[in-house]
Amino acid sequence: MKKFSSVFRSFLVSYIVILIIPSIAGFISYRTSISVTEKLSIQNNVIQLQKSKELLERRMAEVEGFTRQLAINPDLSILMNEKSAGDQTNVYGIWKMLRSVLTFGQTNDFLQQFYIYLGNYNVILTPGSAYFRPEHYYDNFRYTDQTLAEWKQSILGKTHRSEIMPLRKFNNKGTATSVVTYMQSFPLDSFSGSSPAVAVVIIDEKTIANLLTGITDKYGGWTQISDANGETIASQGTGLPDMKALSKDPKFDPNQTSQFYDDDLVITIHSETNGWVYRSGIPRHVLLENANQIKFMTWTITGIALAIGLLVGLLLAYRNSVPIHKLVSVVKEQFGKVETADRNEYDFLHGNIAEMIRSSNQLESELHRQLPLIRDAFLKRLISGELQTREEIFAAASQANTGIYGHSGYVCILHVQGYTGMDSVEVLNELHAARLILKQALLDIAGFMLTTDWGSDRIVIVFASKEAETGNTLGRSEIAALLEQLSRQAFAEYRITFTAALGDHFGSETEVSVSYEQAKQTLEHALHADRKGVVWYDETSMESATYYYPLELELRLIGTIRAGETDEARRIVRSVLSLNTEQRELSVEMWQQLVGEVKGTLLKLLDQKTFMESGIFEQLKDRIIAIQAQDKRSFQTEIEDIADALCAVVVSRKNDSHTRTVDGIKAYIGEHFSDSELTLYRIAEQVERPEKYISQLFKEVTGSNLSDYLEQVRMEHAVSLLRENRYTVDEISSRVGYNSSHSFRRAFKRVTGVSPSSYRQIAEG
Numbered sequence: 126m127k128k129f130s131s132v133f134r135s136f137l138v139s140y141i142v143i144l145i146i147p148s149i150a151g152f153i154s155y156r157t158s159i160s161v162t163e164k165l166s167i168q169n170n171v172i173q174l175q176k177s178k179e180l181l182e183r184r185m186a187e188v189e190g191f192t193r194q195l196a197i198n199p200d201l202s203i204l205m206n207e208k209s210a211g212d213q214t215n216v217y218g219i220w221k222m223l224r225s226v227l228t229f230g231q232t233n234d235f236l237q238q239f240y241i242y243l244g245n246y247n248v249i250l251t252p253g254s255a256y257f258r259p260e261h262y263y264d265n266f267r268y269t270d271q272t273l274a275e276w277k278q279s280i281l282g283k284t285h286r287s288e289i290m291p292l293r294k295f296n297n298k299g300t301a302t303s304v305v306t307y308m309q310s311f312p313l314d315s316f317s318g319s320s321p322a323v324a325v326v327i328i329d330e331k332t333i334a335n336l337l338t339g340i341t342d343k344y345g346g347w348t349q350i351s352d353a354n355g356e357t358i359a360s361q362g363t364g365l366p367d368m369k370a371l372s373k374d375p376k377f378d379p380n381q382t383s384q385f386y387d388d389d390l391v392i393t394i395h396s397e398t399n400g401w402v403y404r405s406g407i408p409r410h411v412l413l414e415n416a417n418q419i420k421f422m423t424w425t426i427t428g429i430a431l432a433i434g435l436l437v438g439l440l441l442a443y444r445n446s447v448p449i450h451k452l453v454s455v456v457k458e459q460f461g462k463v464e465t466a467d468r469n470e471y472d473f474l475h476g477n478i479a480e481m482i483r484s485s486n487q488l489e490s491e492l493h494r495q496l497p498l499i500r501d502a503f504l505k506r507l508i509s510g511e512l513q514t515r516e517e518i519f520a521a522a523s524q525a526n527t528g529i530y531g532h533s534g535y536v537c538i539l540h541v542q543g544y545t546g547m548d549s550v551e552v553l554n555e556l557h558a559a560r561l562i563l564k565q566a567l568l569d570i571a572g573f574m575l576t577t578d579w580g581s582d583r584i585v586i587v588f589a590s591k592e593a594e595t596g597n598t599l600g601r602s603e604i605a606a607l608l609e610q611l612s613r614q615a616f617a618e619y620r621i622t623f624t625a626a627l628g629d630h631f632g633s634e635t636e637v638s639v640s641y642e643q644a645k646q647t648l649e650h651a652l653h654a655d656r657k658g659v660v661w662y663d664e665t666s667m668e669s670a671t672y673y674y675p676l677e678l679e680l681r682l683i684g685t686i687r688a689g690e691t692d693e694a695r696r697i698v699r700s701v702l703s704l705n706t707e708q709r710e711l712s713v714e715m716w717q718q719l720v721g722e723v724k725g726t727l728l729k730l731l732d733q734k735t736f737m738e739s740g741i742f743e744q745l746k747d748r749i750i751a752i753q754a755q756d757k758r759s760f761q762t763e764i765e766d767i768a769d770a771l772c773a774v775v776v777s778r779k780n781d782s783h784t785r786t787v788d789g790i791k792a793y794i795g796e797h798f799s800d801s802e803l804t805l806y807r808i809a810e811q812v813e814r815p816e817k818y819i820s821q822l823f824k825e826v827t828g829s830n831l832s833d834y835l836e837q838v839r840m841e842h843a844v845s846l847l848r849e850n851r852y853t854v855d856e857i858s859s860r861v862g863y864n865s866s867h868s869f870r871r872a873f874k875r876v877t878g879v880s881p882s883s884y885r886q887i888a889e890g
Contacts, residue, residue, distance in 0.1 A: 136445050140438030144431060155423045162419060166412050167383050167390065170340065170405065174348070174392050177336050178403045181350070182396060184235050184336075185307070189287060191229055191236055192309040192324050200225055204243055205311060205321035214246055219255055227252050238266075238297075239326040242281045244319060266327070269294040269301070284310045284320045289399070291356030292330060303330040305358055333359035337405075346389060346407040353400035364389075364406065385409065500527040504577045508536060508585055510638035510677035513684040515693060518634045529575060533632050534589035535604060536640040538648050539563060541582045542622045542657075556581045559621050566614055571607055585644075587637065600630075601661070608659050624651050625659045633696050635681055639704070642675075672711055672719040673704045679726050686730055686768055689775035694768040702761050720760065724749055727767055745770060786812055787826045790819060791834075798838045801864045805831065840876045843869070847885045854881045 195201055200222045207215055222241075229236045229252070240262065241250040249256040256262040259281065263273050270293065271279070285308035295304040305328045310320035337348040338361065347362030355368065371377055371386070378384060379402075383392050389406035396403070410417075503525035512518045522529075541559050544552055563584060564576050575587045588604050608625045615621040628643030643662040650656075650665040678701060685693045705711055705719055727749045731742065745767060752763055793811050797803050808831070809816040823831045839861040846857045858869030873881050 133442050136442035137438055140434075140442060144434045144438065148427065148431065151423075151427060155419070158419055158423075163412075167392075170344070170390070170407055170412070171383060171392055171394070173340050173343075174394055174403055174405050177339065177348075178394055178396060178401075180336050181333065182398050184233075185289075185399070187233055188235050188307050188326050188328070189309075191233070191239075191326070192287075192307075193313075195226070195241070195309075195324055196311055196313050198222075198225060201241070201311065201322065205245070208245060214248070214257070219246075219248065219250065222250055223253065223255060226250070234332055235328050236326060237332075238329070239324065242323045242325070244281075244321050244323075265298050267296050269296050280306075280308065280325060281323060282319050284315045285323060286310065286313075286315075289352065289358075291352055291354075292358055292360075295327070304328060305330065305333065330359050334361040337361045340405050340407070344407045344411045346405065346411070348403075348405040351402050351404075353402075355402075358401060362406075364408075366406070368404075496526065499525045501577045503527060504529075504575065504585070504587065505579075507634075507637050508577075508587070508641040510675075510681070513635070513677070513681040514688055515634055515685075515690065516688065517684075529587050529589040529634065529637070531589035532634050533630065534587065534600070535627050535630055536637060536644045537586040537588060537604070537608070537625055537627045538579070538641075538644045539584040539586065540624045540626070540648055540652070541584075542624060544582050553581055559619070560584055562619055562621060563611070563615060563623070566611055570610055570614070583648075585641065605659050612658070622657075624648065624657055626651055627659070627661050629662045633693060635685070635693060635697065636700055638677060639700055672715050672722075673709065674701060674719060674722050679722075682726060682768075683730055686771050687733075687775065689772045691769055691772040694772055695765050698761065698764050698768060702757070702764075706757055716757075720752065723764060724752055727764075727771075730771060741770065741774070783822055783826055786814065786819070787823055790823060790831070794835055794838055798835065798842065799860055799862045801859075801862050803835070803862060836872060836876065839863070840873060843873060843881070844877070844884070847881055848888050850885065850889065854885075857881070 200218060204215060204218050204222060207218070226239075226241070229239075239251070242248075242259070243250070247257070247259065249259055249262045251262070259277065260273060263276060267273075267276065288308045290306035290308065292303050292305055295302050307326040307328065309324045311322040311324065312320070315321075333350070334348075337350075337359070340346070340348055341362040345362070347360065347365040349360040349365060349368065350358040351368065352358055355372065357368070372379055374386075377386050377391070379393060380395075381393065383390060385391070386406075388409050390409060390412050392405045392407070394403040395401075503521050504527075506512055506521065507518065507529070512521055541556060541563075544556055560578055567576065567586070575589070577585050579585045588600070590600065604627070612623065612625075615623070626644050626648035628640035628645075628647065631637050631640040647660055647662045647665050651660040678697070682694065682697045682701075685697060701723070705716075711719065728746070731746055731749065748763070748767055752760065789812050790808055793808060794803070805816050805820065809819050812819060814822075820831055823829075823834070827834065829837075843857055843861045846852055846860060847854075852860065854870070855866040858866040861869070863869035863872070870881055873879075873884070877884060879887070
């Protein structure tokens with residue numbers, strides 16, 4: 126420890142500082158979170174009371190709307206305007222009126238108990254009953270503090286215009302309760318004295334109080350509604366204070382929305398519609414329960430974190446100082462340098478690492494210098510046919526940081542003339558200089574240089590473009606003009622002459638080697654015939670006694686079909702047949718041997734496990750064996766169809782594998798959606814695939830993101846549990862995989878458009 130105690134102390138002090146800084150920030154965050162939690166709790170209760178107010182006002186508006194409908198009811202108008210003739214009563218009219226009001230109480234719980242008094246008949250109509258003597262109605266339904274005469278005078282005998290009687294004791298068939306009474310006289314323009322008819326809606330206090338249970342059930346405490354005169358409309362909960370004493374207390378501001386009074390948070394909301402006052406009182410300890418939990422958890426976690434942090438700091442300081450000490454020892458041992466007394470370990474390492482960086486930069490410069498050689502090696506592999514599939518070509522091009530600037534074009538071989546048969550050192554130096562001059566001139570003329578040396582007197586050039594060429598002559602004139610200009614410039618300035626041999630057009634990167642082989646044959650023909658200038662492949666006579674089907678071409682066809690590249694496989698087949706039918710004149714025996722070779726290639730492919738396990742193995746095998754060699758066009762069509770079928774098998778197996786993987790993901794999610802620790806990593810581990818792979822695969826197969834699917838599954842189960850109505854929202858959030866009920870509510874509303882509580886109310890309604 127003595128050798129690296131200074132490093133150990135440096136690390137330990139750093140870790141302690143790291144612990145202190147976030148602890149200070151955490152304390153500030155803690156105080157902020159407590160304040161925000163208190164504000165949110167108050168705000169949530171204000172919103173809850175506001176919602177209760179809006180709901181009650183809406184229900185009272187429905188009651189008022191009910192009386193407006195009665196005012197325009199033709200049956201009621203007839204009954205109000207009829208004059209009683211002794212004991213004669215319009216029984217039919219009363220029966221029709223009873224029918225028309227029967228359904229109101231079935232759709233609105235505020236209208237479950239109401240009656241209509243007709244003064245001319247002295248009759249009271251209720252849903253389903255008619256009392257031809259008000260005394261009979263009074264015997265069953267009456268205010269406990271009102272006599273029959275007072276009731277007739279204050280209720281039946283007066284004119285009312287949307288009047289609301291505050292809370293009063295009421296006897297409902299022997300059951301004591303408290304009710305709020307809404308009264309409206311008819312017609313609506315009645316102003317004084319008695320009116321022909323009166324509609325009276327009796328609303329039980331419990332019905333109104335049910336609208337306030339959301340606050341009292343959650344927080345306890347009390348809620349109270351009073352009219353503009355301070356008379357109670359409804360109340361709910363325990364610990365209700367004396368409202369008159371409360372309003373007179375100077376410590377209480379009746380106009381303030383929220384304030385603490387004694388041990389309760391009192392929330393006050395005034396209605397602009399009818400002047401009612403809505404108040405709720407919530408115990409302080411319940412309101413700040415979340416804040417107190419945060420406080421307790423914060424102090425507990427902070428203390429534990431500091432203790433653990435100190436232990437971890439000691440461990441890390443020791444662990445991290447040991448390798449530095451070892452590194453210093455290794456540097457001393459390897460470089461033979463001795464640490465001076467006035468330099469610490471970091472200064473010593475800094476000096477030596479700086480030297481290593483300089484060496485690394487030199488190495489990087491050397492690698493950049495070698496980059497042309499790497500690109501040259503890529504081009505040599507490409508034209509020699511070592512790269513069989515497009516994937517291999519693209520991968521090799523990426524590693525070499527190059528490409529061929531397109532996928533179609535021509536391969537050209539420049540042969541420097543005048544040095545045949547000479548191999549002295551002086552001649553080789555001259556040839557080297559000539560190749561450099563030609564490549565630089567080509568770069569100056571064409572603006573690109575995709576060339577490689579092939580032997581001492583030859584240069585291979587790949588002319589490629591991004592445009593897809595459709596004919597053998599497209600682009601030939603431009604290439605011929607460029608080579609002619611190069612020839613004139615090289616001869617005029619350096620007295621260098623060359624023969625340019627070009628292969629046939631290639632339509633894909635995989636056919637570059639074919640075009641190169643053709644260019645080689647063209648050059649051999651040109652040298653044999655002593656031809657100068659630019660010579661094209663199709664200008665030479667290619668009579669041959671044998672077919673052209675080299676091993677690299679066969680391997681390229683096999684690799685392409687294994688990769689499932691249908692278009693590329695068709696192109697190779699057409700290239701093989703074109704080389705042997707259009708560019709060569711094969712005998713019948715050679716043609717039959719070529720057909721046998723191609724059939725053998727397909728049978729080699731068919732013996733692989735991928736195709737043997739497919740359902741069309743025997744069918745494809747019979748088709749390959751039955752191929753005939755008489756008609757060259759039908760032979761090409763049959764070979765292309767079989768190649769298509771083999772590629773389709775490869776693609777189908779890939780798709781089946783993808784589908785099985787996605788099905789496995791869905792099954793795993795269906796079994797473990799309730800686990801809050803279910804992550805993309807665990808799903809990827811289950812299906813034995815990388816995380817990024819399964820995310821992209823799921824999106825490709827299903828069209829939706831994996832996270833969205835998991836959320837949808839959880840919401841579907843949440844909807845089912847909400848309909849069962851056996852669990853609270855907090856319990857449901859835990860059962861469907863959410864650690865926080867707040868996160869669950871937010872996700873549920875985002876998916877369904879409504880909150881879980883609202884959805885449950887809709888489902889129950």
